[in-house]
Amino acid sequence: IMALRHYTLDVRLSAPADSPSIVRGLQTIFQEQEMTETVHNTEGHGYLATFIGKNGRFLILRVLSQGLVTIDLQCSEGDDLAHVDHVGVAFRGLPALRRGADVDRYWPTADGRLVEYDIDEVVYEQDSDYQNIKILHSSQFGNILILNGDVNMADSDLAYTQAIMGGGREQYAGKEVLVLGGGDGGILHEAVKLKPKMVTMLVIDGCRKHMRKTCGDVLDSLQGDFYQVLVEDCVPVLKKFAEEGKMFDYVINDLTAVPISTAPEEDSTWEFLRLILDLSIKVLRPDGKYFTQGNCANLTDSLQEYEGLLGRLSCPVSFSKEVVCVPSYMELYPSQTRHCNYL
Numbered sequence: 155i156m157a158l159r160h161y162t163l164d165v166r167l168s169a170p171a172d173s174p175s176i177v178r179g180l181q182t183i184f185q186e187q188e189m190t191e192t193v194h195n196t197e198g199h200g201y202l203a204t205f206i207g208k209n210g211r212f213l214i215l216r217v218l219s220q221g222l223v224t225i226d227l228q229c230s231e232g233d234d235l236a237h238v239d240h241v242g243v244a245f246r247g248l249p250a251l252r253r254g255a256d257v258d259r260y261w262p263t264a265d266g267r268l269v270e271y272d273i274d275e276v277v278y279e280q281d282s283d284y285q286n287i288k289i290l291h292s293s294q295f296g297n298i299l300i301l302n303g304d305v306n307m308a309d310s311d312l313a314y315t316q317a318i319m320g321g322g323r324e325q326y327a328g329k330e331v332l333v334l335g336g337g338d339g340g341i342l343h344e345a346v347k348l349k350p351k352m353v354t355m356l357v358i359d360g361c362r363k364h365m366r367k368t369c370g371d372v373l374d375s376l377q378g379d380f381y382q383v384l385v386e387d388c389v390p391v392l393k394k395f396a397e398e399g400k401m402f403d404y405v406i407n408d409l410t411a412v413p414i415s416t417a418p419e420e421d422s423t424w425e426f427l428r429l430i431l432d433l434s435i436k437v438l439r440p441d442g443k444y445f446t447q448g449n450c451a452n453l454t455d456s457l458q459e460y461e462g463l464l465g466r467l468s469c470p471v472s473f474s475k476e477v478v479c480v481p482s483y484m485e486l487y488p489s490q491t492r493h494c495n496y497l
Contacts, residue, residue: 157231157256158229159233159250159251160226160227160251160252161225162225167223168221176217177217184207184215189207190205192205198219200218201217202217203216209233210230212227213228249270257273258273261300261304263485271292272292273292273298274292275290277291277297286301288301294310295482296309299365309365311368311483313478313479314447315343315344316478317489318406318408319406320445328349328350330401331350331354331404331406332355332405333353334388334406334407334409335410336408339369340369342383343368345381351380352381388430389430392433392436392437401438402438402442403439404445405434405438405443405444406445408446409430410426411449412457412460413449414456431444435467448487450483450487
């Protein structure tokens with residue numbers, strides 16, 4: 155597979171009147187590099203031209219009437235721009251977007267920013283009944299678990315696991331713990347160290363082999379002295395526990411983050427969160443605690459909507475929250491604690 159490097163350069167002119175002289179100067183540079191120019195009709199909305207050069211180099215030059223100049227240069231992965239006078243100098247030092255590579259290096263943050271990771275290998279990929287599962291290797295973060303295109307957990311992200319378990323302030327010894335999701339095994343791996351009475355959780359395939367730094371060997375067996383793993387849909391399991399009157403000291407919800415928006419297209423996710431919250435409250439002891447993740451700290455509207463949801467549960471609750479930096483997310487991320495108080 156031949157990958158492309160895509161360089162972009164944007165320049166804001168001090169005055170729109172500079173546009174014609176800028177165009178003439180750039181045309182001269184590109185023509186010196188034996189790049190063939192094709193001018194396109196913009197119907198009076200500035201200047202637009204494409205240039206084709208050696209080794210398949212392709213360049214788009216656009217000058218908007220407001221004074222913005224944009225240059226996009228595409229070249230093959232092995233094309234060394236250092237030997238291209240003027241053109242190479244213009245882009246030297248700028249990181250290139252790599253398109254069409256064997257491994258996708260670009261993943262979005264929750265608030266819509268595109269982040270380039272140092273990913274060099276697809277370790278695992280599988281479609282389950284519920285989602286697409288990828289594990290990619292990063293030189294910086296180790297193996298990264300990606301679910302349906304969202305960065306979920308990396309070997310580097312112990313801070314996430316510690317936060318969603320209460321930041322080291324909870325006493326799990328002798329307690330009944332229910333983990334919803336958490337299939338990377340990180341929560342279970344940390345919880346069994348604290349000698350709980352029993353941890354019940356769900357798991358997804360692939361992590362036990364490829365996320366060993368996160369889960370250790372705790373997923374090698376679906377049952378141990380302090381835990382059991384159920385490979386089942388959490389909703390019927392929660393309903394069954396509620397019907398049987400089974401209660402837990404802690405419920406840790408690691409199923410899904412708060413939706414990124416309050417728009418109608420996210421209604422199904424919000425409804426799922428309401429269902430999980432209501433079912434979790436039914437299996438939580440009166441003095442129990444419910445931990446969950448939030449989402450990117452910049453998504454203030456969604457986080458406020460979720461906090462409002464807590465006031466509409468079947469019983470009154472109080473809550474606290476903590477914001478932590480999760481390394482592989484490259485953004486601040488809140489976790490929340492719910493205390494169920496039957497008043």
